[in-house]
Amino acid sequence: MRAEYLLRRLASAVLVIVGVVTLTFFAVRLTPSDPARLYAGPRARPEQVEALRVRLGLDRSLPEQYVRYLANLLHGDFGDSFKTRRSVREDLGIFLPATLELVIAAYALALCIGIPAGIVAGAQATRAFDKATGVAAVLGASAPVFALALLAQQIFFNQLHWLPLNGRLSADVSITHPVTAITGFWLLDTALTGNWVAWRDVAAHLILPALVVAIYPLAIILRMTRNSMVDALRQPHIVVARAKGLPARLILLRHALRNAILPVLTVAGLSFAYAVTGSVFVEVLFRWPGVGAYMADAIVSKDFPPIMAVTLVSTVIFVAVTTAVDVVRAVLDPRV
Amino acid sequence: MGALVLLGAVVMAALFAPLLTPYAAEGAGLPNMAHKLLPPSLEHPFGADEMGRDLLARVLYGARTSLLLAALVVGSSVAMGVLVGLAAGAAGGWLDETAMRVTDIFLAFPPLLLAILLVAVLGGGFSSAVLALAIAWWPFYAVLVRGQVVSVRRLPFIEAAQATGVSPLRIAWRHLLPNALGPLLVQATVDIGAVILVASGLSFIGLGPQPPTADWGLMIASGRQFVLSGSWWVAGFPGLAILVTALAFAVVGDALRAATHGG
Numbered sequence: 001m002r003a004e005y006l007l008r009r010l011a012s013a014v015l016v017i018v019g020v021v022t023l024t025f026f027a028v029r030l031t032p033s034d035p036a037r038l039y040a041g042p043r044a045r046p047e048q049v050e051a052l053r054v055r056l057g058l059d060r061s062l063p064e065q066y067v068r069y070l071a072n073l074l075h076g077d078f079g080d081s082f083k084t085r086r087s088v089r090e091d092l093g094i095f096l097p098a099t100l101e102l103v104i105a106a107y108a109l110a111l112c113i114g115i116p117a118g119i120v121a122g123a124q125a126t127r128a129f130d131k132a133t134g135v136a137a138v139l140g141a142s143a144p145v146f147a148l149a150l151l152a153q154q155i156f157f158n159q160l161h162w163l164p165l166n167g168r169l170s171a172d173v174s175i176t177h178p179v180t181a182i183t184g185f186w187l188l189d190t191a192l193t194g195n196w197v198a199w200r201d202v203a204a205h206l207i208l209p210a211l212v213v214a215i216y217p218l219a220i221i222l223r224m225t226r227n228s229m230v231d232a233l234r235q236p237h238i239v240v241a242r243a244k245g246l247p248a249r250l251i252l253l254r255h256a257l258r259n260a261i262l263p264v265l266t267v268a269g270l271s272f273a274y275a276v277t278g279s280v281f282v283e284v285l286f287r288w289p290g291v292g293a294y295m296a297d298a299i300v301s302k303d304f305p306p307i308m309a310v311t312l313v314s315t316v317i318f319v320a321v322t323t324a325v326d327v328v329r330a331v332l333d334p335r336v
Numbered sequence: 337m338g339a340l341v342l343l344g345a346v347v348m349a350a351l352f353a354p355l356l357t358p359y360a361a362e363g364a365g366l367p368n369m370a371h372k373l374l375p376p377s378l379e380h381p382f383g384a385d386e387m388g389r390d391l392l393a394r395v396l397y398g399a400r401t402s403l404l405l406a407a408l409v410v411g412s413s414v415a416m417g418v419l420v421g422l423a424a425g426a427a428g429g430w431l432d433e434t435a436m437r438v439t440d441i442f443l444a445f446p447p448l449l450l451a452i453l454l455v456a457v458l459g460g461g462f463s464s465a466v467l468a469l470a471i472a473w474w475p476f477y478a479v480l481v482r483g484q485v486v487s488v489r490r491l492p493f494i495e496a497a498q499a500t501g502v503s504p505l506r507i508a509w510r511h512l513l514p515n516a517l518g519p520l521l522v523q524a525t526v527d528i529g530a531v532i533l534v535a536s537g538l539s540f541i542g543l544g545p546q547p548p549t550a551d552w553g554l555m556i557a558s559g560r561q562f563v564l565s566g567s568w569w570v571a572g573f574p575g576l577a578i579l580v581t582a583l584a585f586a587v588v589g590d591a592l593r594a595a596t597h598g599g
Contacts (some may be wrong), residue, residue: 012440018443024453030458101567142582144533146540147575150563158564165564277449281537285560296541299456311453315444 005330013323020315025069028304029062038302039082078309083301088309089292096313097184098168099283099290103119103275104208105187106213111268118264120227123252125230133222140219146281149212153285154207163208166287173201209286213279217271224267227258235259261334269325273318277310339587350399362540363393365548373567383569385555386562391569395577397550402581405462405545406531409469410524416470417477418513418520424478425485426508436482442475448534455543462545465538469531480523484516522593529585536578552578 036053037044044052053059057068073077078088121130164170168186169179177198182189187206190199232238233256241251263300280292287293291310298306354360362368371388374380382391400504423434442522447469454468489512497507538544539553547554552574559570 012437015437016440016444019438020444023441027457073509113449116446138583138586142529142533142579142586144540144553144556144575144578144582145555147571147578150556150560150571150575154563154568244355247560274446274448277446277452280448280452281540284541293454297543299543301454302456304456307453307456311445311449314446318446319444 002330005267006327009323009330013319016319018315020319021070021073021312022066022306023062024311026062027176028308029065030285035082035122035304039080039085068190073312078312079304079305081298081306083298083303088305091306092291092309094184095289095291095294097278098186099276099292101185101187102206102209102213102283102288102290103272103279104241105210106275107217107268107272109210110196110218110221111215113214114221114224115264118222119229119257121222121226122229122233124261125226133226137219138222138265140215145212145216145278146285148215149209149282149285150206152212164205166205166285168202168205168289169198170205170334171197177201200303204206209279209282209288212282212286213275216278217268217275220271221264221268224264228263229256232256232260266325266329269321273314273321276317339408339584339591342580343584343588346399346584347403347427348404349396353393353396353400356396357390357393359390359393362389363550365389365550366478373562373570375567376569382573383567385559386567394550394555395552395573398552398574398577399581401462401545401549401551402532402535402578403528405466405469405535406528408466409473409531409535410527412466412470413473413527414477414520416525417479418481418516420474420478421481421516422485422508422513425482425489426504426512428476428489432482437477439475439478442492443479444473445472447472448537451534451538452541452543455538460543460546462549465535465544467573469517469535469538473527473531475521476527477523480519481513481516481525484519488512488515517573518596522589522596523587525592526589529582532585533582 034049036056036058037048039056040052042051046261060068069079076089078092080087081091084091117133121133124130153165156163177195179186179195179198179202180193181188182192186198186202190196190202230250233252235256238251238255241255246255277292279288279290280296281286283290283292284296291313295307295310298304298310341527349356353363357363360469366389367409368384368388368390371380371384371390374388376383379391382395385391385394420435420439424432444588445453450472451465451468454471455464458468485508488578494507494511497511502511535544536551536553536556539551540557542554542557545551547558555574556571559567559574562570563572
C-alpha cells in the first residue's frame with residue numbers, strides 16, 4: 001500500500017516535469033521571433049543566418065526539434081545562450097550557487113527569527129507581542145519586495161553607511177583577496193581557504209539582500225508557527241501536562257512545539273522553492289549575480305535558452321521539494 | 337473595518353482619479369519639466385516625479401492600472417477555473433483525471449516564473465501581462481472549485497436531483513457551483529492583492545504596462561535612480577500605494593474567510 005503510494009507519487013512527479021518541459025518548449029517555439037537571427041546577431045548576412053539555422057537544427061520539423069531538445073536535456077545540455085554563445089549549463093553552474101547562497105541565508109534568518117517569535121506569540125496569544133507581530137507579519141507579506149530592497153539600500157547604505165550598496169564582493173577586495181571558487185558558495189569557499197578578509201566582505205554584501213528576501217518567508221513562518229502553537233496548546237495532552245504541574249517552558253517546547261512544527265516546516269519547504277525565483281527582483285536591485293538576474297538579462301535580449309533553463313531548473317526544484325514533502329509525510333503519518 | 341475603508345478608498349481613487357486631482361493631464365502622462373523632482377509640498381503633497389508630473393496624480397492614475405489589471409486577471413482566471421473545476425468535479429472519470437493532470441503541470445510552475453516566461457514570449461505590455469498572469473493563476477481556482485464540487489457531489493440533495501431527472505448541466509450550474517461560490521469569493525479577494533504585488537514586479541522589470549501609462553511598479557523602476565540622490569518620494573509613494581492596496585485586499589479577504597467559516 002505504502003510502496004504503491006510512493007511509486008504513484010514519483011511517477012506523477014516525472015509526468016509533471018515532462019509536461020513542464022513540453023509546455024515550456026512549445027510556448028517558446030511558437031513565438032514569432034527567429035532564434036537563428038537572434039543568435040547570428042544584427043549584422044549577419046542571410047546565408048550566415050541560414051547556415052546557423054541548419055547547425056542549430058532549426059530547419060527541421062517542430063516534433064523533430066522537440067525530441068532533440070528532450071534528448072539534449074537528458075544529457076544535461078540546455079543549449080547555448082544566443083547572446084553570449086556560452087553554454088547555459090556552465091552559466092548555471094556559476095549563477096545557481098549564488099542564488100542558493102542568498103536564499104539559504106534568507107531562510108536561515110526567517111527560520112531563526114520566525115519560529116521563536118511565533119512560539120512566543122502563540123504562547124501569549126492575543127497579548128501585545130502577538131498583536132504586534134501579527135501586524136508586522138501582514139505588513140511584511142503585503143510589501144512589494146523591490147520597494148523593500150530600495151528602502152533597505154536607502155537606510156543602511158545611503159543614510160547609515162553600514163553596509164555596501166550592491167554586488168557580492170568589493171572591487172578592491174576582489175583584487176587583494178580574490179575568492180577561490182570551490183563550491184560556488186562564497187561564504188563557504190572563503191572560509192575553506194581561510195581567506196577571512198574576503199569572508200567578512202562577502203558576509204557584509206550578503207546581509208542586506210538576504211534580509212530583504214527573508215521578509216516574506218519570515219512573515220509566513222511566524223504566523224504559521226503562531227497559529228500552529230495556538231492549536232497545539234488546546235490539545236488534551238497539554239491540559240494533562242499542565243494539570244501534572246510540569247514547568248511552562250517544558251510544556252511549550254517539548255509537548256506543544258513537537259506537534260506544531262511539522263506544518264511550519266512543510267510551508268517553509270514549499271515557499272523555499274518559490275523563493276528561488278522570487279529572488280529575481282532582489283538580485284536585479286542588488287546586482288547579485290544569481291539565476292534571477294541572469295534570467296532578467298536574458299529576457300531583455302529575448303535570449304530563450306537561458307530563460308527556458310532557469311524555468312526548468314526552478315520547476316524541477318519545486319517539484320522535487322513538494323514530492324519530498326509528500327514522501328516524508330507518508331513515511332511519518334501512517335494515515336496517508 | 338479599517339482595511340475595508342482603505343480598500344474603498346483605493347477603488348474610489350481608481351474610479352474617480354480624473355476628478356480627484358487638478359493635474360489630470362500629468363496623471364495621464366503629460367510631462368512638465370519645470371517641476372522636475374519637486375519635493376512634497378502643499379501644492380504637490382507627494383512631490384513631482386523625474387518628468388515634473390504631480391506624483392499624487394500619477395499614484396491615483398496608477399490605481400486605475402493596477403486594479404483594472406488585477407480585476408481582469410482574477411476575473412478571467414476564475415472563469416477558466418470554474419469551467420475546468422466544475423467540469424472535472426461534476427463529470428469525474430477520465431475527464432477529471434486528465435483535467436487534474438494538466439492542472440498539476442501548471443501548478444508545478446511558481447506563478448511568478450510562469451508569468452515571466454509567458455510575458456517574455458508574448459512581449460511586454462498591459463494585455464500580455466494580463467494574459468500571462470491569468471494563465472499562471474487559473475489552476476488554483478480549478479483545484480478549489482473541483483474540491484468543493486467533489487465534496488458535495490455525493491450528498492443526498494444531488495442524488496435526489498439526479499433521480500428526478502434534472503439534466504447534469506443544470507445540476508452542475510444550479511446545485512454544485514453555488515456551494516463553491518463562498519470559498520471562491522474569499523480566494524479571489526485575497527488574490528487581487530497578490531496579483532497586484534506580482535504584476536507590480538513584472539512592470540518593475542519592464543514586462544508590464546509601458547510608459548507613459550501610470551503604473552506603480554513602473555514608477556518605482558524609473559524613480560529608483562533618484563532615490564539614492566535624495567528624492568525618496570519618487571519611488572516611496574508608489575511603493576506605499578502597492579503596500580496599502582495589497583494589505584487592504586489581504587485583510588478584507590481574511591475577514592471574509594473568518595466570516596464564512598463562522599470563526
